[in-house]
Amino acid sequence: MEMQFHIEGGDFSGAGTASSEVKKVLKQLNISPMIIRRIAVALYEAEVNVVAHAFSGEMTVNIESDKIQICIVDEGPGIEDIEQAMQEGFSTASDKVREMGFGAGMGLPNIKRNTDEMKLSSIPGKGTTIEIIVKF
């Protein structure tokens, strides 16, 4: 099953709608609530990242019998130093993002913690791609 979502940069009230849709579908598929929670949290963090940092993003979700594979490609400033971005506490978030309760430099490490595989690549000035896999 494949699902696609458009994420608008800066749309703070809409942040989480795509993750919510995916969570709804996973519940219908009778996946364990613990696994669903991990996927929902990772997806939501990734979605918030696009809203917070990029101009726009496309999320592609592939649900197979034994795993879920998610790819989010955004157009935005990209990440200069991925290793630094992965460090807990490092953040370039704006005040607006912090007012939402995010931007503490915990998102990317939390995505890594909740997924079985995570690949992050970026071209500064163009955008960032994150691919994650969670096994059921």
Place this chain on the structure above:
Amino acid sequence: MVTVHQINRLVNGIILNGTAPDQDFSHAFASDLMSDVLTIDKEGMILLTGLSTLQTIRTAEMSNVYCVVVARGKRVTNEMLKLAKEHSIAVISCSSSMFAASGRLYENGIKPVY
């Protein structure tokens, strides 16, 4: 078993949405930092917060948190309540500070997550 109504009585609040799954709300976590909330995996957890935004409810939804206590009487919008109802997340508003509300829950046996 600790219910939403019991929590509401303890924090002397107002239940803005009372629909939540039948759960024992035995633990609580107090934070304005949603990133921190998203790192916790604990069933039956109450979230006490001073951050009253749509993302507070979204964070609860993603983390399977079914009871949110908004402290200091921060305004809870209709949009937040609509989302909370849709996902059966109880929302309690109380006028006391997060510190006072946490203290009331703690002295009545609600456990910390850490």
